[in-house]
Amino acid sequence: MNEKSKFLKNREILSPHRVKSFFKLSRDRKDLAAHKTMRALAISASFLVPVFILVLYLRARPILATHNISTLLFSTTWRPNQGSFGFFPFIMGTLWVTMVAMIISVPLSLLTAIYLAEYTRPKIRAFVMPLIDLLAGIPSVVYGIWGVLTVVPFIQKVVMPSADRWLGFSPLFQTSNPTGYGVLAGGIVLAVMVFPIIIAVSEEVIRTVPLGLREASWSVGASRWQTIRRIVLRRAFPGVLAAVMLGFSRAFGETMAVLMVVGNVVQIPHSIFDAAYPLTALIANNYGEMMSIPLYDAALLGAALILLLVVLTFNIGPRLVLARISYS
Amino acid sequence: MLIKQRLEESFFKILMVISTFFVLGSLLLILGTVLWRGLPALDLAMLTQTPQGGYYLGKEGGILNAILGSLCLAGGATIVAVILSLPIAFYLQLYSVPHFTKDWIRLSLDILWGTPSIVYGAIGFTLMIYLGMRASLLGGIIVLSLLELPIMVRGMEEAVSMVPKALLESSYSLGATRFETAFKVVVRQTLPGLVTAILLAFGRGIGDAASVLFTAGYTDNLPTSLLRPVASLPLAVFFQLGTPFPAVQDRAYAAALVLIVLVLGLSITSRLLSSRFTKNIIR
Numbered sequence: 192m193n194e195k196s197k198f199l200k201n202r203e204i205l206s207p208h209r210v211k212s213f214f215k216l217s218r219d220r221k222d223l224a225a226h227k228t229m230r231a232l233a234i235s236a237s238f239l240v241p242v243f244i245l246v247l248y249l250r251a252r253p254i255l256a257t258h259n260i261s262t263l264l265f266s267t268t269w270r271p272n273q274g275s276f277g278f279f280p281f282i283m284g285t286l287w288v289t290m291v292a293m294i295i296s297v298p299l300s301l302l303t304a305i306y307l308a309e310y311t312r313p314k315i316r317a318f319v320m321p322l323i324d325l326l327a328g329i330p331s332v333v334y335g336i337w338g339v340l341t342v343v344p345f346i347q348k349v350v351m352p353s354a355d356r357w358l359g360f361s362p363l364f365q366t367s368n369p370t371g372y373g374v375l376a377g378g379i380v381l382a383v384m385v386f387p388i389i390i391a392v393s394e395e396v397i398r399t400v401p402l403g404l405r406e407a408s409w410s411v412g413a414s415r416w417q418t419i420r421r422i423v424l425r426r427a428f429p430g431v432l433a434a435v436m437l438g439f440s441r442a443f444g445e446t447m448a449v450l451m452v453v454g455n456v457v458q459i460p461h462s463i464f465d466a467a468y469p470l471t472a473l474i475a476n477n478y479g480e481m482m483s484i485p486l487y488d489a490a491l492l493g494a495a496l497i498l499l500l501v502v503l504t505f506n507i508g509p510r511l512v513l514a515r516i517s518y519s
Numbered sequence: 520m521l522i523k524q525r526l527e528e529s530f531f532k533i534l535m536v537i538s539t540f541f542v543l544g545s546l547l548l549i550l551g552t553v554l555w556r557g558l559p560a561l562d563l564a565m566l567t568q569t570p571q572g573g574y575y576l577g578k579e580g581g582i583l584n585a586i587l588g589s590l591c592l593a594g595g596a597t598i599v600a601v602i603l604s605l606p607i608a609f610y611l612q613l614y615s616v617p618h619f620t621k622d623w624i625r626l627s628l629d630i631l632w633g634t635p636s637i638v639y640g641a642i643g644f645t646l647m648i649y650l651g652m653r654a655s656l657l658g659g660i661i662v663l664s665l666l667e668l669p670i671m672v673r674g675m676e677e678a679v680s681m682v683p684k685a686l687l688e689s690s691y692s693l694g695a696t697r698f699e700t701a702f703k704v705v706v707r708q709t710l711p712g713l714v715t716a717i718l719l720a721f722g723r724g725i726g727d728a729a730s731v732l733f734t735a736g737y738t739d740n741l742p743t744s745l746l747r748p749v750a751s752l753p754l755a756v757f758f759q760l761g762t763p764f765p766a767v768q769d770r771a772y773a774a775a776l777v778l779i780v781l782v783l784g785l786s787i788t789s790r791l792l793s794s795r796f797t798k799n800i801i802r
């Protein structure tokens with residue numbers, strides 16, 4: 192015991208002498224040293240996110256000091272050479288692309304999740320779920336390649352002419368950008384990228400709804416779909432919402448795939464065919480030359496800070512909901 | 520009323536089947552597109568040579584630099600991440616951690632998982648400038664290992680949590696310390712799960728482009744030193760697609776094919792492996 196407290200007092204665990212003598216330590220003291228190392232590792236890993244935020248904040252401070260925060264967020268002029276940094280076009284670009292992605296992805300993923308959780312036989316489920324996991328493993332540049340090769344020509348040759356013919360009255364579908372690179376292309380690619388997240392999480396949540404609830408509903412004569420809509424989905428709603436939010440945060444922060452198909456024009460998009468310039472693409476495209484213009488680096492790291500804070504918010508909420516579900 | 524019910528039921532069922540096929544179809548479409556455009560451009564020289572002069576104008580050469588570079592980056596990062604995350608997973612699962620600390624560590628690892636890779640890249644680059652480092656293999660490895668850390672900890676934790684309590688207790692009752700139990704009993708018992716977690720993280724690391732864009736740089740040479748820039752497959756795809764020459768763009772498709780074969784191969788191997796490595800498992 193005396194030995195142990197002596198060891199506790201001696202904090203220089205990593206001095207060469209200590210490291211050398213570690214292999215001669217008694218088993219007890221080895222265990223204690225291992226415990227301390229593991230705890231130190233775990234706790235320092237848990238402070239990575241606060242450190243990230245701090246680093247980004249410190250590096251973005253020059254621009255926060257000279258520019259009003261509302262001008263930064265809501266000004267539309269982006270001229271780094273003249274010192275005006277308005278993030279609004281980029282924020283709108285990100286929001287447009289992410290919203291289009293969610294509009295496409297949420298109904299499809301939820302229907303698939305319900306089908307897999309409620310209707311399929313276990314055999315089919317065991318076949319389909321690994322395939323959806325594969326979708327999650329595909330690198331984002333490959334999604335980008337797919338977007339360039341398939342989605343963009345599809346939009347240009349099929350979607351745009353038919354939208355022009357049938358939906359041309361709505362400004363949402365009118366554009367002066369004939370290339371096909373734009374919000375819709377980015378949205379479709381992102382939608383496919385978030386399929387596996389929304390499907391996997393919401394399928395799991397739906398399956399945790401107790402069977403007894405379903406049986407009670409069936410026994411009073413409700414059909415399968417009625418039971419799902421009125422009982423299962425209502426019970427699973429917080430979890431499904433969490434799944435959607437996780438998908439949203441993934442879509443919000445995706446870089447490479449979006450960058451390759453979204454057109455990258457600094458403007459506020461007004462139609463789903465317009466080109467956009469999301470925040471992530473802004474950082475990726477301009478990081479190389481950020482040192483050449485004053486305040487440019489602070490502006491780009493400020494963009495990264497916005498990204499991190501938004502993703503943080505959209506991550507914490509659903510995690511708390513999901514944690515509560517799994518405990519109950 | 521009953522007819523309306525039946526109609527509604529079958530309407531939504533059809534909708535569900537369609538959306539399931541849509542999701543699976545998009546997977547097939549992605550794989551099919553890359554295979555269809557990448558396979559014709561793929562030849563042995565692509566895999567065994569580095570870019571020669573005029574490679575980016577469509578002359579001869581290959582992407583061996585990117586293949587080896589990616590393997591070095593993801594391999595190095597995975598080794599670092601294993602060294603960091605195995606103790607964290609053991610700590611969270613085997614030691615008695617205060618409830619609050621455990622929740623805090625888990626939550627921050629989850630947030631780390633959700634952090635966009637471009638943010639990792641930006642922070643990594645900022646720190647490297649601060650330390651006076653240039654874009655290098657070492658920088659890429661450090662950033663990628665942080666990216667892989669949460670995935671690996673989660674997977675390992677899940678594997679360790681499967682170990683029967685009785686097995687731990689019998690180890691303790693023989694007088695083994697927690698440290699000895701962790702590294703002599705639990706590691707053997709959970710080897711398949713650990714390998715799956717490691718391969719999963721490796722797959723994520725090798726496919727990530729945004730984080731290595733500024734930290735690892737790009738070069739036409741093979742990786743030789745930790746302090747030199749290194750090429751990577753995702754960036755090879757990205758840069759070659761950005762050139763205006765169709766011949767070079769075809770090579771981007773071929774590089775994407777190589778990348779996807781590597782990643783999906785790993786993913787399938789890890790699935791198969793989880794039934795192997797069971798030699799030491801006590802049931």
